[in-house]
Amino acid sequence: MAYQKVFKRHELKFIVTKEQKAKILKAMEPHMVPDRYGRSTIRNIYFDTDDYVLARHSIAKPDFKEKLRIRSYARADRESTVFVELKRKFDHVVYKRRVAMAEAEAMKWMQGTNAGASGPSGIDLGTDPGASEQMRKEIDYFQSYYSDLRPMAFLSYNREAYRMKDPEDSTAIFGSDFRVTFDENILCRDHDISLTSEIYGDPVLDEDKVLMELKCSGGIPLWMTKVLSEEHIYKTSFSKYGTAYKQYILPELPKALNGAAAKAGAGSQAAAKQRGPAVRGLAASYIG
Numbered sequence: 001m002a003y004q005k006v007f008k009r010h011e012l013k014f015i016v017t018k019e020q021k022a023k024i025l026k027a028m029e030p031h032m033v034p035d036r037y038g039r040s041t042i043r044n045i046y047f048d049t050d051d052y053v054l055a056r057h058s059i060a061k062p063d064f065k066e067k068l069r070i071r072s073y074a075r076a077d078r079e080s081t082v083f084v085e086l087k088r089k090f091d092h093v094v095y096k097r098r099v100a101m102a103e104a105e106a107m108k109w110m111q112g113t114n115a116g117a118s119g120p121s122g123i124d125l126g127t128d129p130g131a132s133e134q135m136r137k138e139i140d141y142f143q144s145y146y147s148d149l150r151p152m153a154f155l156s157y158n159r160e161a162y163r164m165k166d167p168e169d170s171t172a173i174f175g176s177d178f179r180v181t182f183d184e185n186i187l188c189r190d191h192d193i194s195l196t197s198e199i200y201g202d203p204v205l206d207e208d209k210v211l212m213e214l215k216c217s218g219g220i221p222l223w224m225t226k227v228l229s230e231e232h233i234y235k236t237s238f239s240k241y242g243t244a245y246k247q248y249i250l251p252e253l254p255k256a257l258n259g260a261a262a263k264a265g266a267g268s269q270a271a272a273k274q275r276g277p278a279v280r281g282l283a284a285s286y287i288g
Contacts, residue, residue, distance in 0.1 A: 005135065007096040009177070011089075012214040013238045020231050021182055021210045027227040028162060032180065035163040037073055042159050042183075043195045045070045046241045047110060048152040052253075055152075055245035061237055064090045068142055068149065070106050071098075076195040078104040086139050097135040103195055111150070112143070151193040153249070154201065155240050157186040157211075178221060183211040188244035202248050204240060211238060 016024065047068045048054045058065050066088040076082055084106050085098040101109070143149055160182045187201035205211065214220055228234075 005098055007094065009094055009215050009217050010092065011094045012220070012235050014212045014214075014228070014233050015205070015236055015238065016210050016212050016231075016233055017208055018210060020233060021212065023231060024180075024212070024224075024227055027223055028180065031165060031221065031223060032162040033165055035161045035179065037159070037161050039158070039160050040073045041075075041199060042157055043072045043075070043199070044155045045151050045193055045195060046153040046155065047149040049146055049148050050150070052152065052245060052249065053146065055242055055249070058239045058242040059246055064088070066142070067241065068110075068139070070103075070110060070195065072103070072195045075198075076103045078102065078196070080195075082106050082195060084109065084139060086135070086142055097138060099135050099139070110143070153188055153190050153241060153244060154193045154197070155186065155188045155204075155244060156199045156201065157183040157240070159183050177215075177217050179215040180224075181213045181215070183213075183240075186211065186240055188240075188248060190249055202244075204243050204247065211240075 046054075047070075054065075054067055058067065066086070069085050069087070070082055071085055072080060072082040074080075080103050081100050082103045083098040083100055085096060087094065087096045089095070162180045164178050184205075186204040187199065188204055189201035214224065
């Protein structure tokens with residue numbers, strides 16, 4: 001099955017109540033339909049250093065940040081297709097690459113046991129082997145740059161995803177790349193970190209709250225801005241992994257490690273300022 005490998009877009013985040021979500025869905029009805037995944041339970045494994053450099057950098061709200069994760073859209077087994085994703089944000093633009101492969105191959109690759117000169121053996125090169133090879137090299141470089149990455153957190157959530165109706169539909173008055181997602185029941189844990197495990201963990205949002213994301217390469221449709229204005233819904237900064245780290249991981253860290261990690265986090269922010277422009281240039285070179 002074909003899948004999108006490279007993303008370049010704006011991602012706007014909003015925390016809404018379930019009542020507000022219902023009103024937004026009503027406004028979306030003439031314009032949007034569920035996307036190929038529709039309703040799904042997304043599972044993610046986030047990779048970080050022992051001192052949580054990536055999490056600390058994320059919650060500092062820098063101009064540039066990046067993360068590495070493995071994602072599945074259902075409970076996986078060793079042969080299930082999962083996505084290794086490298087996600088970066090620079091100057092309010094999100095750049096994401098992802099490569100599909102079997103869960104067992106993905107875990108071996110991320111843990112450094114199955115890479116080698118030609119990369120993981122289970123990689124899906126699809127119709128554009130050159131682009132996949134470029135993404136593999138970029139992910140390998142990310143791993144070597146941070147050197148001691150390992151699985152540090154498991155996050156899951158129930159997602160509803162919507163896309164614009166087909167362009168030939170007269171109601172589709174906006175670009176077809178505009179997407180809306182709603183994430184509920186966001187749970188995290190720092191043990192039993194596996195895409196093959198059951199869903200459980202600590203809640204990241206209050207029970208009545210929903211994380212809504214608007215994803216687009218351009219502007220937001222007028223009908224969406226209208227309902228946001230009417231409901232007094234405002235954009236916010238929210239990182240699932242960063243929030244999980246602040247709420248549940250950071251308070252449990254030993255004080256000695258906490259202090260050392262803070263220094264490491266400060267160093268990573270300085271390095272990130274230098275990496276940001278280079279990453280943007282690299283992304284532009286093969287996003288097109």
